[in-house]
Amino acid sequence: MKYDVIIIEKVEYELLKRIVSMAQYYKDSTYRASIEKLKNELDLAKIVNEEDMPEDVVRFNSKVGIATPFSVNRTYQIVTPDQSNIKENKISILAPMGLALFGYAQGDEVEWEFPTGKNAINIVAVEQVVKKVKI
Template identity: 35%
Template sequence: MRDHPIVISEPDARVLRGLLSARATRGHDQEHLEELSLELERAQVLKPEQVAADVVTMHKPLRILDLSNGSRQELTLVGPADANVSARRISVLAPLGTALLGYREGDEVEWLMPGGVRRIRIESVQSAHVGAH
């Protein structure tokens, strides 16, 4: 769990609460979903216009740098139904999506992958696409 609460927009909080309640009875990824639920409970939920431009939220394109191999990747966090790896749309419920949510441009993030801990830096966060929510 993070040292400080994440910042999340009200629309993202609503989406996440809905996704978590819909998956509450399923066994798949239960530990990961419980961790996300705890993060959401302690999150600072703000109106979209109050969320700083450099905070990672759903539907905001961002660029990350993998600190272990130097590769860069552009991606956008979306709901599971809109996820498409080839289009670089990552589910907010995927471990990487959950790890990035609420962090800011310049932050370094660690998350556990099947092959071990990975470290990335958020290089840039862009404005959300119009009509994304």
């Protein structure tokens, strides 16, 4: 892990805590497990101001290039649940992939529990799309 802990911008951290607290009622066990893991990571996360946020860290609206051991290479944009649209490669922060990537940096390898089992994801690129998130 490039920065030793996940890094989250202060406003996005507050929004993420709200989203996670509302998502605890999901019935799907994979989502609940992903949310529980994210809650644990939030406890250890480094929370920073906007001006201190590294450019290569995955956050809301980031476009993230990933590679998996199964030769899957894709780019997704991490968005709030209401903006999710898989046809446009926009995945919700609450999707297992969104939860897995958030707060990690380009070059990190992330292991996460997905519906298909535990998988490793390599973050090969992070592009910031300038768009303020509202809480």
